[in-house]
Amino acid sequence: MKALHARYPFLSAAREAVETAGVDLSELVASDSAAVERGLERVEWAVTEGTVGEPHRRTRVELLSYPVARVLVSLVDEHILLRRYARAEAVTAYDRFSEELTATAEFQSTRTERLDRQDLLAEFDLSGHVHAVAGEDGEYRVDVGTYLEHTAGQWGDEWRLVNRPLADGQVPVDEDELLLLVRQAVRRRVEDGLPLSVPDAIATELDDETERVRDVLADLDLTRDIDTVVPDLFPPCMRHLLDKVQKGEHLEHHSRFAIAAFLTSIGMSTDEIVELFQVNPGFGEEATRYQVDHIRGETSPTEYSAPACATMQSYGDCVNKDDICEDVINESHPLNYYEHRLEEADEEELVDWRDGEEDEEDDDAG
Amino acid sequence: MEERTRAYLRGRFGDYYRRAEITPPPDANEREWGYIPWTSGPGTTMVRHKSLLDLGDIEGFLERERPRHVYFSAGRYDDPSAGSMSEKHWRTSDLVFDLDADHLPSVTLGEDSYAEMLAKCKDALLRLLDFLEDDFGFEEMTIAFSGGRGYHVHVRDPGIQELEREARREVVDYVRGMGMEFDAVIDEEAVGGEVGRKSPAHNEYLPTDGGWGRRIHERLLAEFEQIKSLDEDAAVERLQEYDGVGEKKARAAWNIAQDRFVEIERGNLSAHPVVKNFAERIAASVVEEDDAPIDEPVTTDTNRLIRLPGTLHGGSGLAVRRIDRDAVDDFDPLVDAVPDTFVGHEIAVEVTDGGLIELLGDSFTLSEGEHTVPEHVGVFLMARGRAEKGPE
Secondary structure, eight states, rough: OOOHHHTTTSHHHHHHHHTTTOHHHHHHHHHHHHHHHHHHHHHHHHTTSSSSSOOOSSSHHHHHHHHHHHHHHHHHOOHHHHHHHHHHOOOOOOOOHHHHHSSHHHHHTSSSOOOHHHHHHHHTTTTTGEEOOOOOTEEEEEEEEHHHHTTTTTOOGSSSSSSOOBBBEEEEEEEHHHHHHHHHHHHHHHTTTTTTOHHHHHHHHTTTHHHHHHEEEEHOOHHHOOOOOOGGGHHHHHHHHHHHHTOOOOOOOOHHHHHHHHHHHHOOHHHHHHHHHHTTTTOHHHHHHHHHHHHTTSSOOOOOOOHHHHHHHHHTTOOOOOOOIIIIIIIHHHHHHHHHHHHOOGGGOOHHHHHHHHHHHHHOOO | HHHHHHHHHHHHHHHHHOOOOOOOOGGGSOEEEEEEEOOSSSSOOOEEEOOOHHHHHHHHHHHHHHSEEEEEESSEETTTTTSSHHOOEEEEEEEEEEEEGGTTTTOTTTTTHHHHHHHHHHHHHHHHHHHIIIIIIIEEEEEESSSSSSSEEEOOOOTTOOOOOOHHHHHHHHHHHTTHHHHHEEEEEEEOOOTTTTOOOOEEESSSSSHHHHHHHHHHHHHHHHHHSOOOOHHHHTTTSSSOOOOOHHHHHHHHHOOHHHHHHHHHHGGHHHHHHHHHHHHHHHHHHHHHOOHHHHHHHHHOEETTTSBBBBTSSSSSSOOOGTTTTOHHHHHHHGGGGGGGEEEEEEEESSSSEEETTTEEEEESEEEEHHHHHHHHHTTTTSSEEEEO
């Protein structure tokens, strides 16, 4: 087994290597504790750190930990885990290949085998769709279909097709952007086929590890984890309610409760909520303050949580459902929607509403 | 619509289909087919989830059934006749664009005549084709008059077949200019600082060779060409007509147009603040002038059913006409989409909703009541629900 395959276990050559070696998955999970341990680590790191961690020193263990990790993710079968895991594998691969591709010749010679750009593009059927610009180092043109396949809905304004100098069916990208595109292709490759259907024997063998992943996921307290306020990424129902509040329209009690509880869950303080609501003049600050305090359990014994989609639907507060509502979060919980949008967005592009406010105040002062 | 009217139209649609040659779309057997029959009652029910296998050959089916409306799917499936989308197993979809006069901002409903609406729709079609041909570089396109109030473009290039909804929405936003942000459109290029001179770390450029950047640049260039052609005083006077442009800015712009025009050609926004200022102004209005206001859900829906070119539109009696690219400029739907079958006869109709009708280059103003009219006019009125069949 080659070091290259261990570094990039999603490559088709890596999969072939595992197959050729005649590795039996049920035997592997029963006998190779190192591969299982590293597989678990991949998944745990994916959830908590957003990468799959440092490679195991033994190539074989590192390579075989990849199928183990995929099995674990499939056994837990939570949408958020699938997404985080695929993203983490992609981020790790991206870190590795960007370093390899930009390393100096001297450094490269120490590697026995390395991935070159052409191989990487060919692996994801990108070779025919990515064209180097003659005479311009590090400049490429990507066929528009390929560009959209990998970038649509992913990153900020600069990536939107409408802001790109599209001409003759091709989108210019630079070296860094090209590698991000490949990162996205890796993510798709990793996601592909997940969740796998796992035979009972293997599932039983991995009971402890599966439980461990569930614990790690449960520890991810959504309410504390989010703590980012980007109203543009709110689910349609909450955007709708917020719009109404800000326009000064009357909200029924359950609607007012829903938006206040949602905002509390994403980490907003009572003061901040009051401030966000206060765009309209006919706004009852005291009532809002009381209600928000009540929801967060400060003036009542119970801490209320934001209503799930089913509750929103029964009160008629579920409006403007979109694809994410229906297909991604399966109409489960508005917080899942929001978390998904945050997850999909590029962290550097996100501007927390609270930071924006501060900036404005600074401007006013200056 | 009364029974005798319905029976008449269905019969005459049958006559049309006996003579018509219908070219089915590529991969017709992988597509879902649907139609709306001439049933009575207020609700129209579409018969759908049909495969070509269910219908038999298209021309034979149309002759037998004589439907009111006929559709096929943009999508291709493993099993096109399965009753639900998930059972159909989607493979690929054409990228379809729908321009409908009802949705055009330039159209004033209730004020513009049908002919005027269609003319504005064709202007939008030409703008759409500009995007599809020049920007997207699409080559396999079918353009069709919808038979009603607009135009359809079916794109069948291989590169877009597998795109999902989200990617298609990016295409929609592109041709509509939605989300176009000036700051995101411009490029930054690092420039080396020169000795003894304060130089910005980056120069900002407007892309000149593609996208909305090119559209903004073309206008910027035209504006500066104007300025260049004027003498200083005339230019300064003209420029000051813009909001926020004072004499100082105007003189700066004129000087650049005279001495550093090449910077404008290059799209160099850092040449002078006034250049960027003008470019931003243009960016704010370019979308309104250049966008193609297509109907978003049609393009993003990979399972959409679209009218089959060559069939008749049951709400107008006009043909859904495929238009060659070279013929788009001269295409007049109110002449070219009138089926020959209905030309050269006269029929009696009872007009229930009169007014102006323009077809085949003639215009008729009909009052309510019984009239003998050319058949194509009668069919149009009956199909639109503005007349009933008169006694023979």
